[in-house]
Amino acid sequence: MLIQFFFFFFFFCALTYTQGEETKSWKKLINIAISGAAGMISNHLLFKLASGEVFGPDQPIALKLLGSERSFEALEGVAMELEDSLFPLLREVSIGIDAYEVFQDADWALLIGAKPRGPGMERADLLDINGQIFAEQGKALNAVASRNVKVIVVGNPCNTNALICLKNAPDIPAKNFHALTRLDENRAKCQLALKAGVFYDKVSNVTIWGNHSTTQVPDFLNAKINGIPVKEVIKDTKWLEEEFTEMVQKRGGVLIKKWGRSSAASTAVSVVDAIRSLVTPTPEGDWISSGVYTAGNPYGIAEDIVFSMPCRSKGDGDYELVKDVIIDDYLRSRIKMTEAELLAEKRCVAHLTGEGIAVCDLPGDTMLPGEM
Amino acid sequence: MLIQFFFFFFFFCALTYTQGEETKSWKKLINIAISGAAGMISNHLLFKLASGEVFGPDQPIALKLLGSERSFEALEGVAMELEDSLFPLLREVSIGIDAYEVFQDADWALLIGAKPRGPGMERADLLDINGQIFAEQGKALNAVASRNVKVIVVGNPCNTNALICLKNAPDIPAKNFHALTRLDENRAKCQLALKAGVFYDKVSNVTIWGNHSTTQVPDFLNAKINGIPVKEVIKDTKWLEEEFTEMVQKRGGVLIKKWGRSSAASTAVSVVDAIRSLVTPTPEGDWISSGVYTAGNPYGIAEDIVFSMPCRSKGDGDYELVKDVIIDDYLRSRIKMTEAELLAEKRCVAHLTGEGIAVCDLPGDTMLPGEM
Numbered sequence: 169m170l171i172q173f174f175f176f177f178f179f180f181c182a183l184t185y186t187q188g189e190e191t192k193s194w195k196k197l198i199n200i201a202i203s204g205a206a207g208m209i210s211n212h213l214l215f216k217l218a219s220g221e222v223f224g225p226d227q228p229i230a231l232k233l234l235g236s237e238r239s240f241e242a243l244e245g246v247a248m249e250l251e252d253s254l255f256p257l258l259r260e261v262s263i264g265i266d267a268y269e270v271f272q273d274a275d276w277a278l279l280i281g282a283k284p285r286g287p288g289m290e291r292a293d294l295l296d297i298n299g300q301i302f303a304e305q306g307k308a309l310n311a312v313a314s315r316n317v318k319v320i321v322v323g324n325p326c327n328t329n330a331l332i333c334l335k336n337a338p339d340i341p342a343k344n345f346h347a348l349t350r351l352d353e354n355r356a357k358c359q360l361a362l363k364a365g366v367f368y369d370k371v372s373n374v375t376i377w378g379n380h381s382t383t384q385v386p387d388f389l390n391a392k393i394n395g396i397p398v399k400e401v402i403k404d405t406k407w408l409e410e411e412f413t414e415m416v417q418k419r420g421g422v423l424i425k426k427w428g429r430s431s432a433a434s435t436a437v438s439v440v441d442a443i444r445s446l447v448t449p450t451p452e453g454d455w456i457s458s459g460v461y462t463a464g465n466p467y468g469i470a471e472d473i474v475f476s477m478p479c480r481s482k483g484d485g486d487y488e489l490v491k492d493v494i495i496d497d498y499l500r501s502r503i504k505m506t507e508a509e510l511l512a513e514k515r516c517v518a519h520l521t522g523e524g525i526a527v528c529d530l531p532g533d534t535m536l537p538g539e540m
Numbered sequence: 541m542l543i544q545f546f547f548f549f550f551f552f553c554a555l556t557y558t559q560g561e562e563t564k565s566w567k568k569l570i571n572i573a574i575s576g577a578a579g580m581i582s583n584h585l586l587f588k589l590a591s592g593e594v595f596g597p598d599q600p601i602a603l604k605l606l607g608s609e610r611s612f613e614a615l616e617g618v619a620m621e622l623e624d625s626l627f628p629l630l631r632e633v634s635i636g637i638d639a640y641e642v643f644q645d646a647d648w649a650l651l652i653g654a655k656p657r658g659p660g661m662e663r664a665d666l667l668d669i670n671g672q673i674f675a676e677q678g679k680a681l682n683a684v685a686s687r688n689v690k691v692i693v694v695g696n697p698c699n700t701n702a703l704i705c706l707k708n709a710p711d712i713p714a715k716n717f718h719a720l721t722r723l724d725e726n727r728a729k730c731q732l733a734l735k736a737g738v739f740y741d742k743v744s745n746v747t748i749w750g751n752h753s754t755t756q757v758p759d760f761l762n763a764k765i766n767g768i769p770v771k772e773v774i775k776d777t778k779w780l781e782e783e784f785t786e787m788v789q790k791r792g793g794v795l796i797k798k799w800g801r802s803s804a805a806s807t808a809v810s811v812v813d814a815i816r817s818l819v820t821p822t823p824e825g826d827w828i829s830s831g832v833y834t835a836g837n838p839y840g841i842a843e844d845i846v847f848s849m850p851c852r853s854k855g856d857g858d859y860e861l862v863k864d865v866i867i868d869d870y871l872r873s874r875i876k877m878t879e880a881e882l883l884a885e886k887r888c889v890a891h892l893t894g895e896g897i898a899v900c901d902l903p904g905d906t907m908l909p910g911e912m
Contacts, residue, residue, distance in 0.1 A: 212584065215805050221593060245799025249806040252727050252791070254740040254813075355624050368626040419624070427617025433587050434621040441626075 170264040171244075197259060198229045199314070201274035203305065204281020204323060205233035205263070206242035208429070212436030213278065214246065218255040222440050223447065230260035234270040234281065267308035274313040278439060279305060279333065282323025291535060292516055292528040295325060299520040302329040306336025313340065318485055320346045320442055322435065325535070326380050327459050327474040328513040334461060334474075335521040343486070347459025349376040349384065349476040350445075351431070351438035356386040356416045360393065363412070364401050370394045375478040375493070376416075376457040378506025379513075381534040384476070385502040386416040390493045409498070449483035455490045456480070466491055469503065473510045509534060542636040543616075567599045569631060571686070573646035575677065576653020576695060577605035577635070578614035580801070584808030585650065586618065590627040594812050595819065602632035606642040606653070639680035646685040650811060651677060651705065654695025663907060664888055664900040667697060671892040674701040678708025690857055691717045692814055694807065697907070698752050699831050699846040700885040706833060706846075707893040715858070719831025721748040721756065721848040722817075723803070723810035728758040728788045732765065735784070736773050742766045747850040747865070748788075748829040750878025751885075753906040756848070757874040758788040762865045781870070821855035827862045828852070838863055841875065845882045881906060 200217060202210055214231060216222060223229060231250070235243040243263040250261050264270045271277060282301065285294045302321070309317060317340060321330040326347040334345040357371045364370075373392045377385035388408045391398040402408060423431045445456045455478040462475045466489060469475050478490040495503070509531055514521070516528040572589060574582055586603060588594060595601060603622070607615040615635040622633050636642045643649060654670045657663075674693070681689060689712060693702040698719040706717040729743045736742075745764045749757040760780045763770040774780060795803045817828045827850040834847045838861060841847050850862040867875070881903055886893070888900040 211805055212587065215584065215809065216591075219588075219593060219809075221591060241798045242800060245795050245803075246805075248791075248795055248798065249803050251730050251734075252723065252803070252806040253809040254726050254729060256739075256741055351624065354626050357626060358623050362623075367628075369628055419620075423617050423620055426613045426620065428614060431617075431621050431624070433583055433618075434624040437587065437591075437625040 170262050170266070170269045171247075172260065172262045195227045198223060198227060198275050199232060199273050200229055200276045200278065201232040201234060201271050201313070202278045202280060203234040203267070203270075204279075206235045206239035206246060207280060208432035209280050209322065209435045209439075211246065212433050213280070213439055214250065215253065216436060216440050218250055218253065218258040220255075220257045222443050223257075225257070228257050228259045230262070231258065232270045232272075232274065233261065233263045234267055235263060235265055236281075237265055240265060267305050268312055271305070271308045271317075272312045274309070274317050276443070277305075277309055277313060277317055277319045278322065279319065279329070280322040280439075282329065285535070291530055291533055294535075295328060295513060295516050295528075296520075296526075298323060298325065298329055299332045299517045302333040303336045303520045306333035309333070310337035310339050315340065316344065316485075318344050318346070318446065320348055320439065321459075322348045322439060324380065325513065327378075327476070327510055328517055330459060330474040331461075331514060332517055332520045335523075342461040342463065345461060345474065346442065347380060347474050347476065348435075348439060348442060349380050349457050349459050350442040351435050352376040352380065352384055352386065352416060352476075353457040354434070354438055354441065355419045356391075356412075359412055359415050360388070360391060360398060360402070363404075363407070364393050364398075366393060371398075372451075372454045373478075374457070375455070376476045377499075377503050378476055379510050379534075380459060380476065381506070381509065382417045383506040383509045383534045384417055385499065385506055386413055387493075387499060388412060389496055389499050390478075446481050446485050446487060447483055448481075450480045454480075458487070460487070460489075465489055467493070467495065467503075470507055470511060473507070473514055475507065475510060542634050542638070542641040543619075544632065544634045570595060570599060570601045570647050571604060571645050572601055572648045572650065573604040573606060573643045573685070574650045574652060575606040575639070575642075576651075578607045578611035578618060579652060580804035581652050581694065581807045581811075583618065584805050585652070585811055586622065587625065588808060588812050590622055590625065590630040592627075592629045594815050595629075597629070600629050600631045602634070603630065604642045604644075604646065605633065605635040606639055607635060607637055608653075609637055612637060639677050640684055643677075643680045643689075644684045646681070646689050648815070649677075649681055649685060649689055649691045650694065651691065651701070652694040652811075654701065657907070663902055663905055666907075667700060667885060667888050667900075668892075668898075670695060670697065670701055671704045671889045674705040675708045675892045678705035681705070682709035682711050685712065687712065688857075689716060690818065692720055692811065693718065693831075694720045694811060696752065697885065699750075699848070699882055700889055702831060702846040703833075703886060704889055704892045707895075714833040714835065717833060717846065718814065719752060719846050719848065720807075720811060720814055721752050721829050721831050722814040723807050724748040724752065724756055724758065724788060724848075725829040726806070726810055726813065727791045728763075728784075731784055731787050732760070732763060732770060732774070735776075735779065736765050736770075738765060743770075744823075744826045745850075746829070747827070748848045749871075749875050750848055751882050751906075752831060752848065753878070753881065754789045755878040755881045755906045756789055757871065757878055758785055759865075759871060760784060761868055761871050762850075818853050818857050818859065819855055820853075822852045826852075830859070832859070832861075837861055839865070839867060839875075842879055842883060845879070845886055847879065847882060 375387040
């Protein structure tokens with residue numbers, strides 16, 4: 169059952185609109201599916217998508233919200249609030265609990281919903297429970313979504329969830345699946361800017377390598393401040409290797425302690441950043457971080473996992489990996505650790521990727537605090 | 541104690557920035573003070589303010605967040621999330637619990653914080669408790685804010701809170717104080733559009749008259765759809781007088797039941813709409829609703845209260861009342877009821893407006909469900 173809240177597309181498709189003196193054509197409607205739509209991250213994200221700040225002021229959108237039986241009434245409430253907000257670009261809101269209905273013709277799938285870890289739950293259990301959700305959603309995407317759907321996985325453990333999802337969607341290019349590490353990149357930029365006493369926009373070329381867990385590697389070797397390598401601007405190597413790295417890795421946990429809940433608003437902002445970075449050209453010489461499929465990567469990272477790496481986009485929704493990065497011994501050793509973790513996670517979900525029997529030999533617990 | 545989180549204004553003031561080929565000058569920084577800054581409405585609103593969607597893409601802003609001792613750690617969390625979002629226009633975030641510090645030089649004060657009604661609390665008690673907060677904040681604004689500060693009161697009961705606030709700020713023009721009824725206006729527009737089967741932007745000239753309570757009067761007499769009076773488009777008078785009116789009045793309550801919490805996101809959207817409507821010219825022939833001081837109003841409404849009425853702005857932050865509205869017997873009788881309620885509320889807070897001893901002869905309980 170899919171409930172349509174409002175549906176004004178038919179009034180506008182192929183029509184024109186007037187802004188000031190100019191008459192412009194509307195672009196073709198974009199279908200955006202969101203799972204976990206009644207949660208706090210989505211509550212921020214949906215209103216950002218509807219306001220036009222993600223896809224632009226001349227791009228009508230349809231929101232397709234996936235919830236659960238438990239959250240269905242809340243979803244109705246969200247849809248009502250979207251109605252009450254009178255967003256001119258929002259042409260359709262529909263809500264449902266069946267991914268095969270909600271993902272129909274999706275151009276973007278933002279997979280936010282995931283089960284949080286309950287008390288006493290082992291990490292292997294969490295990987296299995298969430299993995300099943302993402303296997304199912306991968307199958308649904310494969311069956312009904314646009315053949316070029318772009319998928320951003322936010323629900324944790326997001327790298328391995330993205331891997332499971334793409335393995336269950338063989339008819340969609342594996343390249344189209346992303347695990348969100350943009351919040352980590354943003355946090356790293358913020359800390360480098362504060363340390364150097366510059367505004368954020370002076371910090372560029374920041375890569376988050378690997379898993380969205382505490383093994384993630386914020387790369388200060390290739391990062392730049394005002395176009396100069398960070399290590400020439402911030403000469404405190406101990407700070408970079410220890411404090412900075414840990415501050416980025418553990419920022420979410422500090423926030424939860426202060427704020428009493430996880431960082432929904434800044435996560436939503438980073439999802440906006442991630443989408444925008446795929447639909448607008450990456451500034452010359454810069455790059456963005458995203459957890460993407462490793463097939464054919466130039467960094468020597470194990471194939472067939474989802475690993476955060478530096479990407480550049482022409483603004484067509486697609487990306488290419490950046491080639492001109494330096495990897496020194498320090499960086500290589502850190503990358504190896506986060507790679508080992510992702511390979512272990514992969515073995516642990518083999519039953520969900522169609523690769524045989526799962527073997528769970530996970531290293532120490534490195535879940536991000538927000539995801540426990 | 542006022543904690544400054546980041547402060548980049550000095551890098552940019554009076555400098556220029558480059559966008560594409562053009563070089564533009566930054567505008568002067570706008571100071572925005574927000575009370576109840578750790579709450580859910582603020583959590584949406586702050587990120588909207590910071591993203592530039594309210595004051596525009598070339599307008600740097602400073603956010604000054606007022607919280608309580610209890611919410612101070614949460615405020616730190618909010619400030620950290622704002623940092624992590626790398627908003628280029630956000631030049632300063634400071635947090636504090638003393639209104640005399642936080643409101644310093646405020647150009648805008650968005651007063652969102654208010655105590656919700658506890659179990660068994662009488663409405664008179666709520667008026668008194670919240671009234672004291674707004675009396676104190678009025679004094680602080682009077683002492684330290686910009687002499688032309690614009691104040692939008694969101695915390696309920698917002699009309700009477702705004703009255704108390706302006707009475708305690710005699711050095712600031714009473715005209716600068718608003719009680720938010722924009723969410724009610726948006727809801728009314730949405731219902732009229734859905735009933736008529738048109739898109740929202742075809743609905744104009746919608747006034748909410750009176751108190752932001754269930755006595756509010758959504759005006760379908762002066763409202764238009766595609767420039768034609770609503771009553772000529774929707775000929776179902778019974779629906780307009782009964783269902784429509786009640787649907788708008790009780791929308792918040794229905795939402796709380798569905799969603800399990802009050803409508804923070806759409807309230808924040810309506811605050812954005814309210815501010816934008818004061819800083820951009822009102823479209824020719826249209827108007828917006830705001831709860832404003834009644835001195836010298838042309839509708840025969842009692843003087844010296846805060847009453848929602850139709851306003852038009854030149855986009856300079858100021859407004860004028862609309863003169864060409866029709867008031868028939870039905871509308872007049874409804875306006876009288878909401879006026880009587882506001883006069884009773886005023887008598888009930890006389891001790892807070894400097895007008896003697898309070899007499900609480902409140903009519904039946906008409907608090908909006910979200911505010912109980």
